[in-house]
Amino acid sequence: xxxxxxxxxxxxxxxxxxxxxxxxxxxxxxxxxxxxxxxxxxxxxxxxxxxxxxxxxxxxxxxxxxxxxxxxxxxxxxxxxxxxxxxxxxxxxxxxxxxxxxxxxxxxxxxxxxxxxxxxxxxxxxxxxxxxxxxxxxxxxxxxxxxxxxxxxxxxxxxxxxxxxxxxxxxxxxxxxxxxxxxxxxxxxxxxxxxxxxxxxxxxxxxxxxxxxxxxxxxxxxxxxxxxxxxxxxxxxxxxxxxxxxxxxxxxxxxxxxxxxxxxxxxxxxxxxxxxxxxxxxxxxxxxxxxxxxxxxxxxxxxxxxxxxxxxxxxxxxxxxxxxxxxxxxxxxxxxxxxxxxxxxxxxxxxxxxxxxxxxxxxxxxxxxxxxxxxxxxxxxxxxxxxxxxxxxxxxxxxxxxxxxxxxxxxxxxxxxxxxxxxxxxxxxxxxxxxxxxxxxxxxxxxxxxxxxxxxxxxxxxxxxxxxxxxxxxxxxxxxxxxxxxxxxxxxxxxxxxxxxxxxxxxxxxxxxxxxxxxxxxxxxxxxxxxxxxxxxxxxxxxxxxxxxxxxxxxxxxxxxxxxxxxxxxxxxxxxxxxxx
Numbered sequence: 001x002x003x004x005x006x007x008x009x010x011x012x013x014x015x016x017x018x019x020x021x022x023x024x025x026x027x028x029x030x031x032x033x034x035x036x037x038x039x040x041x042x043x044x045x046x047x048x049x050x051x052x053x054x055x056x057x058x059x060x061x062x063x064x065x066x067x068x069x070x071x072x073x074x075x076x077x078x079x080x081x082x083x084x085x086x087x088x089x090x091x092x093x094x095x096x097x098x099x100x101x102x103x104x105x106x107x108x109x110x111x112x113x114x115x116x117x118x119x120x121x122x123x124x125x126x127x128x129x130x131x132x133x134x135x136x137x138x139x140x141x142x143x144x145x146x147x148x149x150x151x152x153x154x155x156x157x158x159x160x161x162x163x164x165x166x167x168x169x170x171x172x173x174x175x176x177x178x179x180x181x182x183x184x185x186x187x188x189x190x191x192x193x194x195x196x197x198x199x200x201x202x203x204x205x206x207x208x209x210x211x212x213x214x215x216x217x218x219x220x221x222x223x224x225x226x227x228x229x230x231x232x233x234x235x236x237x238x239x240x241x242x243x244x245x246x247x248x249x250x251x252x253x254x255x256x257x258x259x260x261x262x263x264x265x266x267x268x269x270x271x272x273x274x275x276x277x278x279x280x281x282x283x284x285x286x287x288x289x290x291x292x293x294x295x296x297x298x299x300x301x302x303x304x305x306x307x308x309x310x311x312x313x314x315x316x317x318x319x320x321x322x323x324x325x326x327x328x329x330x331x332x333x334x335x336x337x338x339x340x341x342x343x344x345x346x347x348x349x350x351x352x353x354x355x356x357x358x359x360x361x362x363x364x365x366x367x368x369x370x371x372x373x374x375x376x377x378x379x380x381x382x383x384x385x386x387x388x389x390x391x392x393x394x395x396x397x398x399x400x401x402x403x404x405x406x407x408x409x410x411x412x413x414x415x416x417x418x419x420x421x422x423x424x425x426x427x428x429x430x431x432x433x434x435x436x437x438x439x440x441x442x443x444x445x446x447x448x449x450x451x452x453x454x455x456x457x458x459x460x461x462x463x464x465x466x467x468x469x470x471x472x473x474x475x476x477x478x479x480x481x482x483x484x485x486x487x488x489x490x491x492x493x494x495x496x497x498x499x500x501x502x503x504x505x506x507x508x509x510x511x512x513x514x515x516x517x518x519x520x521x522x523x524x525x526x527x528x529x530x531x532x533x534x535x536x537x538x539x540x541x542x543x544x545x546x547x548x549x550x551x552x553x554x555x556x557x558x559x560x561x562x563x564x565x566x567x568x569x570x571x572x573x574x575x576x577x578x579x580x581x
Contacts, residue, residue, distance in 0.1 A: 024089075127447050147539055170484055268338075273306060
């Protein structure tokens with residue numbers, strides 16, 4: 001039985017004009033016009049029996065109509081014409097009374113458009129409740145992922161299609177304090193409940209340390225205190241050695257591109273690294289890999305061997321033209337700055353995670369353990385499906401390099417798996433503007449952008465999904481943003497950020513952009529392939545709220561004895577480790 005059974009007398013107006021997915025409705029009187037609201041749902045008669053077209057009110061006006069050659073022009077403001085009551089409606093889908101054996105099916109398609117003079121009805125009250133129940137009952141072709149409740153009807157739960165959300169990438173944006181981390185935590189909690197979940201979270205500020213639920217494993221990039229204590233992977237501490245970096249990443253880290261000898265330094269680094277990797281494979285008896293590896297292959301090599309070779313070339317003397325004479329080698333004195341930069345990085349305690357002491361990370365099988373810790377789904381014994389990686393102790397100047405390294409590792413592993421053996425993984429990129437910027441300011445950022453652009457373009461083929469999270473969408477790489485087919489936008493107050501989001505909206509829903517600055521905290525505009533009804537949603541409260549770090553200034557100032565232990569802060573700053581009070 002149809003949930004939308006109307007009598008002609010219940011119509012608030014009739015269709016005046018139709019333009020693709022936009023309809024203009026003439027409302028019969030001013031009293032009726034006053035009862036209508038922007039962003040509310042309406043139902044229109046379809047030219048096909050047993051169907052209703054569903055639309056969203058975009059604009060309500062009292063204006064003048066001008067008839068020109070039989071075409072209605074509703075944009076005229078000439079007061080010489082009589083005023084009429086108009087409502088502009090964006091069509092978003094079709095409600096079919098019966099499809100096969102199923103009653104009341106909503107589809108995001110427009111198989112027909114309304115005819116001129118077709119009746120238009122308000123979708124409210126009991127009919128709205130029943131329609132929202134239809135929307136909530138639909139799971140699409142994948143498990144339902146709950147975001148919260150529709151603002152239109154708080155009794156109706158809002159679901160997205162889990163398959164399409166991650167297959168086609170998602171963008172979660174909003175000004176600081178609008179609820180981005182809250183939304184992300186809600187998604188992660190539900191992912192963790194799935195028996196074979198697989199997601200990696202790039203936690204830049206340690207916000208998701210509070211997400212202590214079954215199915216979530218917390219890892220952190222080793223800081224100076226971890227290195228001093230000898231903590232390793234079994235303790236949830238990650239070492240990400242230099243040899244996991246691609247050649248381009250290594251060059252961006254060690255070679256100063258402003259140096260006139262930069263091309264020579266890059267070329268020598270290439271030769272030296274290949275030589276060191278060749279030596280490692282030869283010593284380990286890995287002849288099969290030795291025959292096919294490249295400079296970017298994840299093969300361990302000792303940094304000491306590279307340093308020794310560079311120093312040799314930098315001081316090398318070769319036989320001269322005359323017998324018994326010597327002259328400077330081709331690279332004599334040209335590698336000094338490269339060696340200094342390399343030695344400086346090696347001595348930096350903050351980078352100890354890249355240059356770990358001891359030989360654990362130089363073991364040929366160590367990479368297998370790292371990959372399993374990061375990418376094994378929760379169906380693997382003793383593994384959690386959601387891996388939250390805390391990058392808070394990684395220096396900001398190399399953050400893009402390190403996050404990009406982990407993303408490249410995930411993509412490469414998926415790429416080299418046989419097509420039938422790939423287990424999909426989603427990468428949650430928190431604070432994405434820090435390492436996927438629109439305008440790179442360093443070689444490290446350029447390297448990271450190249451990695452994430454490739455994942456955005458090709459990830460779906462290899463089972464890698466992106467969830468890009470940022471408070472400044474205008475500062476996130478446009479190519480990556482454009483590949484996100486799902487948008488969850490919280491409140492945005494910056495004009496540039498609003499402009500980026502508006503460009504992602506379908507033309508028929510362009511007016512939704514006007515809602516961006518007025519959304520409530522915890523309320524989101526959700527549009528995309530994964531959502532059946534593009535609309536406002538009030539995000540549900542996660543079980544464990546993230547550590548947003550928001551401090552109530554006035555309350556703390558008003559409290560007695562509210563001064564922090566500044567001595568501990570100074571001590572921690574010097575030791576590069578947080579000193580707990």
